[in-house]
Amino acid sequence: IKVSTTGYHILHNEHGVDAFPQHRYVPSAPGFPASAFALPLVSNAVPTGFAPTSPAPANPFVTLSTHGPYGPQFPQPGRAQCAVPPPVCEKSTYRTLDGSCNHLERPQLGMANTRYGRLLSPRYADGVSAPTASVTGQDLPSARLVSLVIFGEMDVPDPEYTLINMQWGQIMTHDMSMQAGGTQSKKHPTRCCTDDGRLVGLDTAHKTCFAIIVPDHDPVYSQVGTECLNFVRTLTDLDARCPDYRGGPAEQLTTVTSYMDLSLVYGNSIQQNSQIRAFQGGRMIVERRNGADWLPASRNVTGDCDAIEPTEVCYTAGDIRVNQNPGLTILHTILLREHNRIAGELAKLNPHFDDRTLFQEARKINIAQYQYISYYEWLPIFLGAENMLKNRLIYKVPEKAPVNDFDPSIDPSVINSHATAAFRYFHSQIEGRLDLLSELRSVLGSLRLSDWFNRPGIIEVGDNFDSLTRGHSTQPEELTDINFDREIKHFLFRRNMPFGSDLRAIDIQRNRDHGLASYNDFRQFCGLRRAQSWEDYTDLIDRAIVEKLKTLYPSHEDVEITVGGSLESHVAGALAGPTFLCILTEQFYRTRVGDRFFFENGEKYVGFTPDQLAEIRKASMARLVCDNGNNIQSMQQKAFLLVSPSNPVVPCSNIPQVDLTKWIDKKPHYGK
Numbered sequence: 164i165k166v167s168t169t170g171y172h173i174l175h176n177e178h179g180v181d182a183f184p185q186h187r188y189v190p191s192a193p194g195f196p197a198s199a200f201a202l203p204l205v206s207n208a209v210p211t212g213f214a215p216t217s218p219a220p221a222n223p224f225v226t227l228s229t230h231g232p233y234g235p236q237f238p239q240p241g242r243a244q245c246a247v248p249p250p251v252c253e254k255s256t257y258r259t260l261d262g263s264c265n266h267l268e269r270p271q272l273g274m275a276n277t278r279y280g281r282l283l284s285p286r287y288a289d290g291v292s293a294p295t296a297s298v299t300g301q302d303l304p305s306a307r308l309v310s311l312v313i314f315g316e317m318d319v320p321d322p323e324y325t326l327i328n329m330q331w332g333q334i335m336t337h338d339m340s341m342q343a344g345g346t347q348s349k350k351h352p353t354r355c356c357t358d359d360g361r362l363v364g365l366d367t368a369h370k371t372c373f374a375i376i377v378p379d380h381d382p383v384y385s386q387v388g389t390e391c392l393n394f395v396r397t398l399t400d401l402d403a404r405c406p407d408y409r410g411g412p413a414e415q416l417t418t419v420t421s422y423m424d425l426s427l428v429y430g431n432s433i434q435q436n437s438q439i440r441a442f443q444g445g446r447m448i449v450e451r452r453n454g455a456d457w458l459p460a461s462r463n464v465t466g467d468c469d470a471i472e473p474t475e476v477c478y479t480a481g482d483i484r485v486n487q488n489p490g491l492t493i494l495h496t497i498l499l500r501e502h503n504r505i506a507g508e509l510a511k512l513n514p515h516f517d518d519r520t521l522f523q524e525a526r527k528i529n530i531a532q533y534q535y536i537s538y539y540e541w542l543p544i545f546l547g548a549e550n551m552l553k554n555r556l557i558y559k560v561p562e563k564a565p566v567n568d569f570d571p572s573i574d575p576s577v578i579n580s581h582a583t584a585a586f587r588y589f590h591s592q593i594e595g596r597l598d599l600l601s602e603l604r605s606v607l608g609s610l611r612l613s614d615w616f617n618r619p620g621i622i623e624v625g626d627n628f629d630s631l632t633r634g635h636s637t638q639p640e641e642l643t644d645i646n647f648d649r650e651i652k653h654f655l656f657r658r659n660m661p662f663g664s665d666l667r668a669i670d671i672q673r674n675r676d677h678g679l680a681s682y683n684d685f686r687q688f689c690g691l692r693r694a695q696s697w698e699d700y701t702d703l704i705d706r707a708i709v710e711k712l713k714t715l716y717p718s719h720e721d722v723e724i725t726v727g728g729s730l731e732s733h734v735a736g737a738l739a740g741p742t743f744l745c746i747l748t749e750q751f752y753r754t755r756v757g758d759r760f761f762f763e764n765g766e767k768y769v770g771f772t773p774d775q776l777a778e779i780r781k782a783s784m785a786r787l788v789c790d791n792g793n794n795i796q797s798m799q800q801k802a803f804l805l806v807s808p809s810n811p812v813v814p815c816s817n818i819p820q821v822d823l824t825k826w827i828d829k830k831p832h833y834g835k
């Protein structure tokens with residue numbers, strides 16, 4: 164533990180590497196983030212006519228054996244796995260599947276089944292693992308109540324960005340982290356509430372239960388008498404009895420690799436990968452139906468999907484969450500098809516390559532394109548290009564020039580406050596209506612999101628795959644603001660019931676479950692002024708909202724980072740306020756420089772040749788969609804941006820392509 168310049172304790176991540184580098188962080192816009200008052204801020208509240216739409220009232224694992232399709236990654240309730248790094252690292256040209264040995268001296272860094280990182284010490288009620296309580300000793304307001312009173316549910320389309328922007332974010336999220344013990348597909352076998360929404364008595368409830376209490380007079384749930392939303396705590400190193408747990412505060416485990424390595428496509432272990440890999444021509448397994456390639460079928464349809472019949476469509480991929488919503492499943496399919504497309508091209512160009520070389524080279528190119536799109540096309544929208552350049556998350560360099568910024572002192576682990584608070588702010592972008600569009604971009608129909616959670620078969624019906632993909636790249640996402648779509652606020656995973664759960668309430672409850680440091684702590688940590696009173700929050704949060712917070716929380720010190728961070732006015736040029744922007748920037752800095760295999764690294768054994776790198780830098784979201792739809796003929800060049808006179812829909816042939824001839828047997832070390 165180090166004391167920062169602000170006097171706050173900064174926790175090193177587990178391995179004692181870099182903490183928040185106050186010396187490194189460069190303000191984005193003038194004055195950022197040192198003085199909140201100098202910030203060019205953009206309000207994220209709805210400017211006019213805003214009124215809260217709701218009145219403020221006063222183990223998937225039981226059934227899955229550890230030898231299931233996902234291998235040892237899915238433990239029994241109350242038991243989680245702790246990663247076991249290999250004793251010695253082999254120096255390889257390619258990434259491992261479980262993330263081990265990316266860092267050669269600390270092979271466990273960024274591995275699947277390790278702890279999230281922390282920026283600030285946890286704030287558990289008992290100092291060890293109990294969910295955060297109020298600093299006053301009183302009860303915190305119900306997370307559902309906070310969701311209802313503070314967050315709106317207005318439908319405000321974004322004036323600039325398409326829905327595929329939101330969908331790519333979920334892909335990145337699923338690549339980077341997954342809290343241990345959770346499921347987003349099947350109803351959780353640990354029941355903290357009965358099926359008709361009553362609280363299970365504390366004496367009988369499982370020890371991981373932390374149900375969300377629905378307030379009296381809830382405008383939605385009171386209609387059906389729901390008093391309780393199921394919520395199961397994330398498993399920690401303490402629960403898992405990790406051999407290196409040495410007492411002290413528990414740390415949550417994440418079951419996927421932290422790296423941006425398309426683990427959601429390839430899996431998080433050799434075992435998981437071998438179930439979805441064809442072992443022929445470097446390809447991944449696909450199933451051919453109606454002239455198109457689809458993700459392979461799950462072997463546990465009724466377990467992995469919201470399915471009644473084992474014959475229903477339900478997929479398997481490198482990530483169990485693949486079936487969660489149609490847009491997610493479509494991007495999974497596109498990334499899988501892209502792998503096989505690349506493998507097929509490479510096989511033609513290099514007939515002497517064996518299956519393993521083809522697989523690893525195609526994987527390496529697929530990951531590189533994905534990292535390029537994420538860092539150079541997607542992240543600038545969220546974090547601001549200027550902020551990213553200043554903080555060395557991206558570079559302006561000649562097209563063939565590598566950037567050798569791997570830093571072995573940086574821990575690439577996904578930071579708890581990033582995954583549990585900051586990155587979830589973008590749940591605000593979710594749209595509950597999914598449009599189906601023709602090639603001419605006329606609306607053919609639309610789907611209601613909550614009808615299709617964990618029911619992916621809809622993407623194979625008729626022309627839906629292409630129509631939905633065109634819809635996602637044409638229709639606007641929801642504005643990034645304090646509103647969360649009703650489909651996720653009252654109908655999440657409703658499974659044919661009138662109502663479902665509330666994702667915003669879950670996000671807030673998860674913040675308490677993980678014992679994240681408070682909003683005020685993070686303000687200070689990010690170089691903003693620590694608030695001494697409610698009044699001090701009005702520098703970044705609308706006064707009317709601060710007034711509402713005041714009615715809910717016993718103290719201003721109780722406001723969670725998930726809540727406070729989501730209420731700040733945005734920094735100009737970014738889609739988040741200064742506190743979330745600080746966390747997000749830190750995360751994506753670590754994800755880049757802590758990854759020895761980052762695509763811009765020109766190191767001899769892991770990097771691309773200058774010619775190859777120049778090709779990777781031609782990749783785009785638009786091209787990815789063009790190449791991997793069933794029959795998509797046209798797309799706007801900037802698929803994350805709405806179609807406009809400066810971003811018109813053009814034939815796919817006009818969109819630059821990565822030229823794979825640059826991969827004709829150049830490297831003498833292929834196959835190692």
Ligand code: HEM
Pocket residue numbers: 329330331332333336340341342345347417487488581582583586587589590592593651666669670673
């Ligand atoms: C239709 C779209 C989406 C749905 C239905 C959805 C739903 C969910 C659910 C149910 C969880 C688990 C909540 C919990 O139990 O704590 C979750 C976690 C999360 N979501 Fe989303 N989400 C969507 C899109 C997104 C997007 C666009 C982003 C960010 C750009 C995002 C970021 C996250 C993050 C960071 C987590 C935590 C991951 C972890 O470490 O386990 N999600 N989401």
